[in-house]
Amino acid sequence: MRTAIYVLKPTTVTIRSRDEGDQNVQIYRYQSRLPPRPAVGTFEVPAGIYMIASHGELQVSGNDLTTEIAIVDKDPWPDPPAHVLELEAGATAPLVRSFFQIAKGVGD
Numbered sequence: 001m002r003t004a005i006y007v008l009k010p011t012t013v014t015i016r017s018r019d020e021g022d023q024n025v026q027i028y029r030y031q032s033r034l035p036p037r038p039a040v041g042t043f044e045v046p047a048g049i050y051m052i053a054s055h056g057e058l059q060v061s062g063n064d065l066t067t068e069i070a071i072v073d074k075d076p077w078p079d080p081p082a083h084v085l086e087l088e089a090g091a092t093a094p095l096v097r098s099f100f101q102i103a104k105g106v107g108d
Contacts, residue, residue, distance in 0.1 A: 001057060002070045002077075002100055005050040006084045009064040014042040019056030027052050030088050030099050048087050049080070051100055070100070077101060 005013065005027075017023060017040055026036035030049035037043075039052045045062075052058060060067045070077055077100040079093040088096075 001054050003052045003054065003058050003060065004068040004070075004077075004080075004100065005045075005052070005060055005065055006067070006080070006087065007045050007047050007050065007062075007065045008083075008087070010044065010046045011062045011064045012042060013045050013060065013062035013065060015039050015052070016059040017054060017056060018059075019054065022054040022056055022058065025052055025054045025058075030091065030096065049084060049091065049096060049099070 007013070015027070017025065023040055025039045027039035028036045028051045030051070039058075047064075057069065068078070077097045080096050085091045085093065085096065
């Protein structure tokens with residue numbers, strides 16, 4: 001599965017997994033030069049577009065964020081809403097779709 005997290009304002013996010021194989025999944029930020037970080041836990045995140053690839057569904061909670069889930073290889077990633085593109089400088093629908101498509105297979 002791929003989970004998109006669209007963080008509208010800096011916030012605290014909590015990510016949990018029920019799948020033992022997902023306890024070490026990583027969270028990736030769109031166009032970040034920083035390495036991914038462990039995703040399971042509670043931590044502060046700035047506004048932006050994030051992705052986690054996992055075996056099972058993740059529980060994501062926090063204020064000022066929305067999530068979208070896709071089963072790997074089932075469907076193409078949908079275009080993000082216009083307000084999501086404003087979260088990252090230079091983001092376009094094709095580039096964001098590409099970010100999630102490149103991530104296919106990560107964590108599987």
